[in-house]
Amino acid sequence: MASYKTDTIRPLLIASLLLGISMLWLCFNFYHIIVLSQQKDQIDTQRYLLVTFRSAVVDAETGQRGYLITNNVSFFDAYTEGKTKALETYQAIADNYQLFPAIKPLMLQVKALSDEKFNIIESSIQVQLDAGAYASHLTLSKDKGRTVMNEIKLKLENADLLLLSQRQTYEKQIKKALEFTILCGLLLVIIIVGILIFSYKRTIKLFETVLETKEASESFAHQAEHDMLTGLPNRRGFEHFIELTHSNAHQRKLQYAILYMDLDGFKAVNDDHGHNIGDNVLVEVAKIITGLLREHDFLARLGGDEFAIVINHFHHQKSLIDIASRIIASLNRPLNIAEQTIQIGVSIGIARFPHDAIHKETLISMADAAMYFSKKKGKNQFSFISDTLAA
Known part of the structure; x- marks a missing residue:
C-alpha cells in the first residue's frame, strides 16, 4: 500500500508542480504582453502628438501667410490657435520624456526651432503692421522661416523614426511572448491530459486492486466456511x-x-x-x-x-x-x-x-x-x- 501511494502521489506531485510553474509562466507572459501592448499604445500616442505638433506649427505659419497676403487681421486667430496648440502639444510630449528618453535631445532642438519660427512669424507680422503693406524685405524672413520649418520637420521625422524603431522592438517582444504563451498553453494541455490519463489509469488500477482484494477476501471467507472436498459449508x-x-x-x-x-x-x-x-x-x-x-x-x-x-x-x-x-x-x-x-x-x-x-x-x-x-x-x-x- 505504501508503495502504491508513493507510485501514485509522487508523479501527481511532480505533475502538479509542473502545472503550477506553467501557469505562473503563462500568467507572467500574459502580464508581459499587456505591458508591452500598453507601451506600444503609448508610442502610438507619442507619434500622434508629433504629427499634431507639426500640424499646429503649420497652422500657425498658414495664419501668418494669410495675414501677409490679405492684410486681414482675422488670420491672427489661426496663428494664435496654432501656436497655443503647438505649445500644449509640446508640453504633452515633454511629459513623456521619461518613457521615451531617446527623443528628448531632438525634441529640445525642435522646441528651440519652433520658438525661433514663432519669433520669425511674429516679427514679419509686426513689420507688416508697421509698414501697412507687404514689404519686399520680408522675403528674407520668409526664406529663413522656410529653412527653420524644414529643420523642424526633419527633427520630427527623426524622432518619429526613433519611436517607430522602439515600437517595432515591442512588437517583436510581443510576438516572442505570444510564442512562449502558446508553448506554455500546449505544455499545460499536455500536463493536464497527462494527469487525466495517469489518474484514469491509476484509478482503474486501484479499482482492480480493490476488486482483487475483495475477491481474495471473499475467496478466503468462502474457504474458511466451506469444505474443500465436497464444496459444502463446513x-x-x-x-x-x-x-x-x-x-x-x-x-x-x-x-x-x-x-x-x-x-x-x-x-x-x-x-x-x-x-x-x-x-x-x-x-x-x-x-x-x-x-x-x-x-x-x-x-x-x-x-x-x-x-x-x-x-x-x-x-x-x-x-x-x-x-x-x-x-x-x-x-x-x-x-x-x-x-x-x-x-x-x-x-x-x-x-x-x-x-x-x-x-x-x-x-x-x-x-x-x-x-x-x-x-x-x-x-x-x-x-x-x-x-x-x-x-
Whole structure:
C-alpha cells in the first residue's frame, strides 16, 4: 500500500508542480504582453502628438501667410490657435520624456526651432503692421522661416523614426511572448491530459486492486466456511447459518429442524478401498443428499463422515420423516465409485425448534444424541430426540 501511494502521489506531485510553474509562466507572459501592448499604445500616442505638433506649427505659419497676403487681421486667430496648440502639444510630449528618453535631445532642438519660427512669424507680422503693406524685405524672413520649418520637420521625422524603431522592438517582444504563451498553453494541455490519463489509469488500477482484494477476501471467507472436498459449508459455515436461522426463527416465531447424519460403514470403505475411494464416496453422498433437499434447505459437512441438514419452513413432523426416509433410501443403494460397488448407509438424528429446545446449542446436542441413538438401534434409520426420551 505504501508503495502504491508513493507510485501514485509522487508523479501527481511532480505533475502538479509542473502545472503550477506553467501557469505562473503563462500568467507572467500574459502580464508581459499587456505591458508591452500598453507601451506600444503609448508610442502610438507619442507619434500622434508629433504629427499634431507639426500640424499646429503649420497652422500657425498658414495664419501668418494669410495675414501677409490679405492684410486681414482675422488670420491672427489661426496663428494664435496654432501656436497655443503647438505649445500644449509640446508640453504633452515633454511629459513623456521619461518613457521615451531617446527623443528628448531632438525634441529640445525642435522646441528651440519652433520658438525661433514663432519669433520669425511674429516679427514679419509686426513689420507688416508697421509698414501697412507687404514689404519686399520680408522675403528674407520668409526664406529663413522656410529653412527653420524644414529643420523642424526633419527633427520630427527623426524622432518619429526613433519611436517607430522602439515600437517595432515591442512588437517583436510581443510576438516572442505570444510564442512562449502558446508553448506554455500546449505544455499545460499536455500536463493536464497527462494527469487525466495517469489518474484514469491509476484509478482503474486501484479499482482492480480493490476488486482483487475483495475477491481474495471473499475467496478466503468462502474457504474458511466451506469444505474443500465436497464444496459444502463446513462446521464453521454450519454454525454461522444456524446463528442466523435461529435468530430469525426466534424473532418471527418460526420453527426449524436439525438433522444430524453419520454414514454407516464408511470406515470399512476407507480400510478396504483406500482414502481416495472414501473421498469420492463423500463427494457422491453430498451430491445425492443435495438433490433430495429443497432450495431453502441447508446441507453441511461437519467433518469426516458427519453431515448436518437445517430444514426450514416445515409444518408437520411428517415432512421431516419424508426427508429422512428419502435420504436413507437413496444412500442405502449401492454406489458405483471408480468401477467399484460401495455399500453404505446413514444414521440420522432429528431435533426441532422450539418443540425440543429453544437454545440452538441444546438443539444441536439433541440432534447429535438422536443420531447416536439411531446407530445404537441398528443403524440406517432415523430418530427424533423424543424417541430417546421415550426409550
